[in-house]
Amino acid sequence: DTGVSQDPRHKITKRGQNVTFRCDPISEHNRLYWYRQTLGQGPEFLTYFQNEAQLEKSRLLSDRFSAERPKGSFSTLEIQRTEQGDSAMYLCASSHGARGGSGANVLTFGAGSRLTVL
Amino acid sequence: AQKVTQAQTEISVVEKEDVTLDCVYETRDTTYYLFWYKQPPSGELVFLIRRNSFDEQNEISGRYSWNFQKSTSSFNFTITASQVVDSAVYFCALSEAPGGSYIPTFGRGTSLIVHP
Numbered sequence: 001d002t003g004v005s006q007d008p009r010h011k012i013t014k015r016g017q018n019v020t021f022r023c024d025p026i027s028e029h030n031r032l033y034w035y036r037q038t039l040g041q042g043p044e045f046l047t048y049f050q051n052e053a054q055l056e057k058s059r060l061l062s063d064r065f066s067a068e069r070p071k072g073s074f075s076t077l078e079i080q081r082t083e084q085g086d087s088a089m090y091l092c093a094s095s096h097g098a099r100g101g102s103g104a105n106v107l108t109f110g111a112g113s114r115l116t117v118l
Numbered sequence: 119a120q121k122v123t124q125a126q127t128e129i130s131v132v133e134k135e136d137v138t139l140d141c142v143y144e145t146r147d148t149t150y151y152l153f154w155y156k157q158p159p160s161g162e163l164v165f166l167i168r169r170n171s172f173d174e175q176n177e178i179s180g181r182y183s184w185n186f187q188k189s190t191s192s193f194n195f196t197i198t199a200s201q202v203v204d205s206a207v208y209f210c211a212l213s214e215a216p217g218g219s220y221i222p223t224f225g226r227g228t229s230l231i232v233h234p
Contacts, residue, residue: 033221042122042209042224043163056219091163105151105213105220109163 004110006092012116013082020078021113025094032075033107034067035091036060043091049075082117089114120145122212122225130231131200139195139228141210147171152186152193153211153222163209169193200232 005024013019025032030051035043046065047057051072061067064082069075079086093107121144131137143152154166167177169186177184181198197204207229211222 035224040127040226042124042211042226045221045223048219048221056221089161093163105222106153106165106168107155107163107222108165109155111160111162 004092004094004108006090006110006113008113009111010114010116012118014118015084016081018078018080019082019115020076021090021092021115023075023077023092023110024073025075025092026108027073029094029096029108030072031095032069033093033095034075034077035093037089037091037112038087046077046090079115082115084117087115087117120147120150120212120214120223122210122223124210124225124228126228127226128229128231130233132233133202134199136196136198137200137230137232139197139208139210139230141193141195141225143191143193143210143212145191145212145214147214150212150214151220151222153213154184154193154195155209155211155224156206157209157227158206166195166208197230200230202232202234205230205232 007022033048034046037043045058046061047067049069052069064080067077089112091112093109095107123142150171152169155163157163174186183196185194207227209224209227211224213220213222
């Protein structure tokens with residue numbers, strides 16, 4: 001178990017370009033979450049998956065954002081036509097889905113992917 | 119809607135002082151979980167503790183202790199005899215169970231600086 005991996009760790013792009021982030025969760029975790037964190041703020045929820053199903057999306061997730069989790073393993077978060085306001089740290093986390101179990105809802109976070117849009 | 123308030127933006131202490139980080143939450147659910155996470159300068163959030171809404175017993179783990187009071191909707195975190203390594207941003211989080219989603223909502227965080 002190597003924890004939650006995110007790639008790339010840093011991405012600098014020009015406004016209008018598309019970017020994609022990848023997250024590899026802990027293998028036995030069936031839930032995967034994407035959060036966004038800006039300087040001085042707490043993580044803000046974007047979306048989450050239970051296995052391959054995307055069960056909830058935040059209003060923060062505009063139509064330029066899309067997330068997938070094919071086969072319930074790794075996940076990708078794509079941002080199309082990036083804007084300067086998209087500059088942030090994108091955090092991926094995973095957890096057990098067992099309701100009420102000892103590990104339920106305890107998120108294990110990756111190190112994040114920092115996006116800078118010029 | 120759930121909400122978490124961490125009114126202290128930054129706290130600065132000298133090593134060996136005790137420090138308490140405040141967390142106040144809002145929820146309409148009777149079933150919920152409360153968490154504390156630590157984000158050191160390296161950036162990765164690390165889980166510290168989870169409490170469920172039916173267990174108000176305070177908890178102590180080494181120099182860390184947590185005080186959960188439903189009457190005041192608070193879940194405060196105390197570090198005893200602080201150390202420089204405790205310097206980090208600490209986040210309180212709340213997850214409710216509407217439909218079983220349990221998605222954590224985080225507060226804005228409290229930056230703790232421990233000076234040697």
